[in-house]
Amino acid sequence: MNALENRPSLRAAEVGAVRGVGKRYGKFTAVDEVSFSLRAHAVYGLLGRNGAGKSTLMRMLAGHAQPTTGSVAVFGENPFENDEVTRRICFAAENQVYPDAFRIKDVLAAARLLYPDWDQAYADDLVEVFDLPVDRRIGKLSRGMRSAVGIVTGLASRAPLTMFDEPYLGLDATARQLFYGRLIADYAENPRTILLSTHLIDEVSGLLEHVLVIDRGRLVIDEEAEALRGRAISVSGPTDTVEKFTYAMTRLHEEQLMGRSRVTVLGDADDPQHARVLGLDVESVSLQDLVVKSAMTGERR
Numbered sequence: 001m002n003a004l005e006n007r008p009s010l011r012a013a014e015v016g017a018v019r020g021v022g023k024r025y026g027k028f029t030a031v032d033e034v035s036f037s038l039r040a041h042a043v044y045g046l047l048g049r050n051g052a053g054k055s056t057l058m059r060m061l062a063g064h065a066q067p068t069t070g071s072v073a074v075f076g077e078n079p080f081e082n083d084e085v086t087r088r089i090c091f092a093a094e095n096q097v098y099p100d101a102f103r104i105k106d107v108l109a110a111a112r113l114l115y116p117d118w119d120q121a122y123a124d125d126l127v128e129v130f131d132l133p134v135d136r137r138i139g140k141l142s143r144g145m146r147s148a149v150g151i152v153t154g155l156a157s158r159a160p161l162t163m164f165d166e167p168y169l170g171l172d173a174t175a176r177q178l179f180y181g182r183l184i185a186d187y188a189e190n191p192r193t194i195l196l197s198t199h200l201i202d203e204v205s206g207l208l209e210h211v212l213v214i215d216r217g218r219l220v221i222d223e224e225a226e227a228l229r230g231r232a233i234s235v236s237g238p239t240d241t242v243e244k245f246t247y248a249m250t251r252l253h254e255e256q257l258m259g260r261s262r263v264t265v266l267g268d269a270d271d272p273q274h275a276r277v278l279g280l281d282v283e284s285v286s287l288q289d290l291v292v293k294s295a296m297t298g299e300r301r
């Protein structure tokens with residue numbers, strides 16, 4: 001097989017392609033020149049502060065909004081108002097709007113019709129797990145129950161691209177753990193592409209295979225979670241040594257006090273050892289800390 005023949009299979013593995021995407025609302029730029037790919041069978045975390053642009057990006061991937069600049073492709077096509085593509089995408093968003101008269105069972109019945117891979121037995125099981133009153137109107141549900149309806153729909157849809165936009169609002173810690181557990185177990189049996197936006201980074205960091213961090217509309221980190229865990233370090237020591245050691249690296253955050261500095265960097269696997277040889281102190285950085293520090297500094301890559 002020559003290189004050209006190989007290309008379609010490479011493309012087939014690419015579930016989403018976001019290329020130079022910008023989204024403006026009037027003069028305000030919510031998303032700015034963002035590019036990344038979503039591959040088949042992976043769990044992505046879309047992380048960032050309030051207003052960073054996470055929901056806006058997800059809405060464009062779901063085909064609910066159009067970019068102002070650049071292009072979005074899902075399964076090789078523009079998802080905007082494209083029924084063929086959107087049947088393969090489930091977007092569980094907190095502010096989902098349903099008709100007034102809809103009860104939980106109506107939402108689930110509609111989802112069953114919409115999603116070709118819907119698993120009714122699994123949906124029934126999840127309804128029990130989350131203790132959902134299926135005959136109750138959506139408007140009368142507690143916030144946590146509404147979130148659970150989104151979770152049941154998202155998981156049971158088995159959609160090849162499933163997106164959860166802060167799916168835990170109002171859910172207590174037990175229910176959140178149930179969600180994470182079910183997500184991982186079901187993903188292991190039915191691999192698909194999952195994109196999860198969240199503020200509760202420490203809670204989900206073990207689930208994520210790939211991390212996307214967005215800050216004020218711009219993508220600042222696009223890395224495999226495992227690689228990121230190894231590369232994100234804080235080095236501290238005399239300012240001039242720290243400066244020399246980190247100047248060529250991606251610097252995410254820095255603090256200085258009385259001739260000493262602490263700099264958080266994305267380095268290479270052997271950097272911690274080099275830093276120690278130079279007499280610098282090295283600490284690993286949690287994903288949560290990394291996101292907070294990237295946002296505080298606001299550095300762009």
Ligand SMILES: Nc1ncnc2c1ncn2[C@@H]1O[C@H](COP(=O)(O)OP(=O)(O)OP(=O)(O)O)[C@@H](O)[C@H]1O
Nearest residue numbers: 025028029030048049050051052053054055056057
């Ligand atoms: N329809 C709109 N009109 C004007 N501004 C908007 C609109 N939708 C979003 N924005 C603005 O775009 C920015 C990004 O919003 P978005 O909802 O994507 O952020 P987010 O990262 O999902 O935030 P959060 O974590 O708080 O949900 C915010 O400043 C928001 O106010």
